[in-house]
Amino acid sequence: MAGIDRRAANRSAAVIGAYALTATALVATVALLRGYASPADLRAALSFFFVSSTASGLDPATSKAAALSREGALERPVGSYLLAGAMKAVCAAPLLALVWKISDPHIPWGVLGWLPLICAAGFWATDLRVLLDLNGRHGAAIGLKQGVLSGGYVLAGVIVAAGSGLAAAVAVSTIVRAAAVLGAAPLVARSRPGERGEVWRQTRRLFADVKWVEFSVASVLGMVSGSADRVVGLRLLPPTIFSAYYLTYETLSRFWVIPFLFAPIIYARSVGTDRGGGRVARAAWLLTAVAGAGMIGVLAFIFAMFPHFVPSLVGADLRGPTMALAAGVVISAFAQIRLVELQAQGRTRVTLAVIAAMTAVSPAASLLGVHYAGAAGLMWAWVVKGSLDLALLLAVGRPVRTTAACPARSRQD
Secondary structure, X not given: OHHHHHHHHHHHHHHHHHHHHHHHHHHHHHHHHHHHOXXXXXXXXXXXXXXXXXXXXXXXXXXXXXXXXXXXXXXXXXXHHHHHHHHHHHHHHHHHHHHHHHHOOOOOHHHHOOHHHHHHHHHHHHHHHHHHHHOOOHXXXXXXXXXXXXXXXXXXXXXXXXXXXXXXXXXXXXXXXXXXXXXXXXXOOOOOOOOHHHHHHHXXXXXXXOHHHHHHHHHHHHHHHHHHHHHHHHHHOOHHHHHHHHHHHHHHHHHHHHHHHHHHHHHHHHHOOOOOHHHHHHHHHHHHHHHHHHHHHHHHHHHHHOOOHHHHHHOOOOHHHHHHHHHHHHHHHHHHHHHHHHHOOOOHHHHHHHHHHHHHHHHHHHHHHHHHXXXXXXXXHHHHHHHHHHHHHHHOOOOOOHHHXXXXXXXXX
């Protein structure tokens, strides 16, 4: 038992360290850009960070759906996941191009041409992360995804700050990220890389399992809902004010390390054989409550004792709304845990319906928030969105007993 506890503690420390490194890299990069880049270049760089993060957050669901199949996910050649991810990235690129153009109309069309590879790098990292989670390597899973993302932030920021322009920053950052993920791919799966014919055959089978479509649609709708604040902020707020909001949001949203840490474990154990997802879910709810209260308390202390520290760090005085954003982040963390409990039962249609409802609410809340209160309104909108999301997920029924889930017994609502 002590050995298990030590492994869990070491894994948690690795995950928290990866998220802390990403947050530190982002804060340092934005600070560098504020000091050396023009407002136009600052906006362009932040829009690239946003799109890269969004592409990494979209779930191609190839390996997640495979985990629910009778054949499972780990015995397939890793090349089949890479090929499927590349195909899905080509399909997703036009959607991201539309989002990017809406949020920042000044983005050159030549830069948008990198979106298929930007999406592919994000999709590959997401599928490899799931494979690592299913293999019990949760710390490595987070380290791969967050390490590649934070490295891309820093590299792009340095290139823009040096005056080389956004096009060079996007090209170099994207190529390096994609190469890093591809280099890590052979170390992820337990199976051999696979012959070419086998890779194609397994890729066709992965596409034939329609479960991935429901997961992916839910992910796309979640992207529209969850990224509405940054799309609206990029489009309507001055670059310096948006950078203050963006830094605050990205820093506080590191709190989601808790659901990000627990969600894949809940899912992997619920669809596996040890059926320990319910115990992990209860621990996640408790830790989120305790840590959320602690984060809000620490923020209140800092604002009371050092009132000028945070405004000088982010570039604007948003102390009161920051407390609201922190509360919204904590509420959203609860919603993420509840969501994976339902997904682990195969109840993808229920979760899809909730996410679709939030897709309609989130842009409206963000637009109204900016219209009436600027960046502060975006922060208050998170309380509204998070509360409604959690209420809907809880309203679909009493909490699901994830301990009863396994591929053979999961049901479709």
